[in-house]
Every structure is written in structure tokens, then in C-alpha cells.
Amino acid sequence: MNATQSLTARTGNLFHRYANPGRFLRMGAKLQPWLTWPALVLSVAGIVWGLFFSPADWQQGDSVRIMYVHVPTAWLASSGYMGLAVCSLLSLVWRHPLADLAAVEIGPVGAAITAVCLATGSLWGKPMWGTWWVWDARLTSVLVLFFLYLGHIALIRAFDEPQRGYRAAAILGLAGAIDLPIIKFSVQWWNTLHQPDSITVTGAPTMSTSMLWPLGLTTLGFTLGFGAIVLARLRASVMESRIRTILAASRGRQSAAQPAPTTDSAPA
Amino acid sequence: MTHLPYIAAAYGLTLGVAAILSINATFRLRQARKRLAAIEQPRTRQPS
Numbered sequence: 001m002n003a004t005q006s007l008t009a010r011t012g013n014l015f016h017r018y019a020n021p022g023r024f025l026r027m028g029a030k031l032q033p034w035l036t037w038p039a040l041v042l043s044v045a046g047i048v049w050g051l052f053f054s055p056a057d058w059q060q061g062d063s064v065r066i067m068y069v070h071v072p073t074a075w076l077a078s079s080g081y082m083g084l085a086v087c088s089l090l091s092l093v094w095r096h097p098l099a100d101l102a103a104v105e106i107g108p109v110g111a112a113i114t115a116v117c118l119a120t121g122s123l124w125g126k127p128m129w130g131t132w133w134v135w136d137a138r139l140t141s142v143l144v145l146f147f148l149y150l151g152h153i154a155l156i157r158a159f160d161e162p163q164r165g166y167r168a169a170a171i172l173g174l175a176g177a178i179d180l181p182i183i184k185f186s187v188q189w190w191n192t193l194h195q196p197d198s199i200t201v202t203g204a205p206t207m208s209t210s211m212l213w214p215l216g217l218t219t220l221g222f223t224l225g226f227g228a229i230v231l232a233r234l235r236a237s238v239m240e241s242r243i244r245t246i247l248a249a250s251r252g253r254q255s256a257a258q259p260a261p262t263t264d265s266a267p268a
Numbered sequence: 269m270t271h272l273p274y275i276a277a278a279y280g281l282t283l284g285v286a287a288i289l290s291i292n293a294t295f296r297l298r299q300a301r302k303r304l305a306a307i308e309q310p311r312t313r314q315p316s
Binding site: 043047051061062063065066069070073109112113115116119120123124126127222225228229232233235236237239240242243246247 | 271272274275277278279281282283285286288289290293294296297299300301303304307308
């Protein structure tokens, strides 16, 4: 075994330690309230602050308040897909059983959030730009992301044999991740109607702290909320999988216990 | 020009979708937990 194979095996062992359904359900039950309640508190605080206590923009007026829901959903659309791509990698390289179930559950939530991002962007664009939609690089690349989510949802359920669906969707999940840097840098690479990023990792934010605080609260709150919803769906999915396994085993035992038909009773 | 309808629509849509996703996840989890408990209970009662 060479060094690369050894590293892959050791990393796989680390991930598979958390693949046991019973252990995951126990951990998930403990983690759920720590995601759900802070998500609720932070989201409500951020929304109330953003709607009623943050200042209107000197240029955009009150419509800037759409930012407090649009920016978190835009962040979650991309980071949700990043989560999907990580699950795809875990599934393809290490055949992690929970990664496939997580990918199934992230898809619809990510698609719904991306749809909200596009819709709130349109609702912000109409009063500011005078149009609901333009085919600029940022908007178009986010629309492509929405279609990638829809494609993943369709593909993962398209096969009678679930493993084939998981594999095909994982390949799409990984390949589609190329859209994420395009979304991020679209406002720099191309001349877009969409404004450049106001918050960057390296530079100081270009907005007032009175707007930055509620935006930070809603972004953190929505992110925890996304995690809480995906975790709840994943816990339900693991339980449903366990139910199917128990019922299948029970049916197998029943059919094994039934006496085989004798040749006397068989028609000639 | 008032921007209120756009703001109300954006917040309404966001909160509506968040509520639908949350309620759906909660009910699905609750139902799965109930079904699993109902199936596992007779199994645990069986003599070994």
C-alpha cells in the first residue's frame, strides 16, 4: 500500500467512525436543539433589526432591507451546494453511506433556498434596476446553480437501484461545483448589473456597521436553520431506512417460516 | 415610489419557504420516530 492509498484509507476510517446509524441518531438528537433554537433567535433578531431599526440606504431607500434576506439565501445557495459536493466526494471516494442520504436531503432544501434567492433578487431588482431579470453573469450563474440542484434531485431518484442513482448524482454534484467560483467571481470577471461584493475576506466591508450587524445575524441564523432542517431530514431518512430494513428482515423471516408447498397439492 | 410591496413580498416569501421546510422536516422526523418506535417495541419484547 503506497502513501496515497494509506492516507485515503486512514481518512476513510475517520469518516466511517461517524457512519454508524445508531451513533449518528444519538449525536443528531443531541445536536438538533443547539442548531434549531439559536437559528430561531438569531433569525428573528436579525429580521426585526433589519426591518425596523437599521437605517434606509441613501441611494436605495427602504428597498435595501431586502438585503437582510437576499444575501443570506445567496450565501446558503452556494454553501449548500458546496455541502452537496463534499457529500459527493465522500460518496465516490469513501462510499460513505450517510453521505448519500445527506446528498438526498440537501438537494431539495438547497433548491428551495436558491429559488428564494432568485425571487428576492428579482424583487430587489425591479425597484432598483427597473427590471425583474437581466441575463448578467451573476444572475445567470445562480440560475444555473438552481438547475444543478434540480438535476441532482431528479438524477438521485431516477434509478430503480438506489446505488446507481447515488453514484450518478455524486458525479453531477462534483462536476457542478465548477459553478461556485463562477458565481463568486462573476461580478469581477464580467461587467454586471449586479453590484460587486460588499463583504470580502481580505478587505474592510463597504457598508455601515448599522447594516452589517443585522445582516450578520440573519446570515448566521439562516445558516444554522439550514443545518437544523437538513439534520432533521437526515435523521428522519436514517430512521426510515432502518424501518425498511426491519420490515424487509421481518418479511424474510415470515416467508422462511412458511412451509414449502408439497408436490401432492400441485396441479398435474 | 413606495418599495413596501417588494419588501413585504421578499420577506413573506422567505419566511413562508422557511416555515414550509421546517414544518415538513419536523413532521417527517416525528412520523419516522413514531413508526420506528412502534416497529422496534415488539422486537424488544420478543424472548431471546
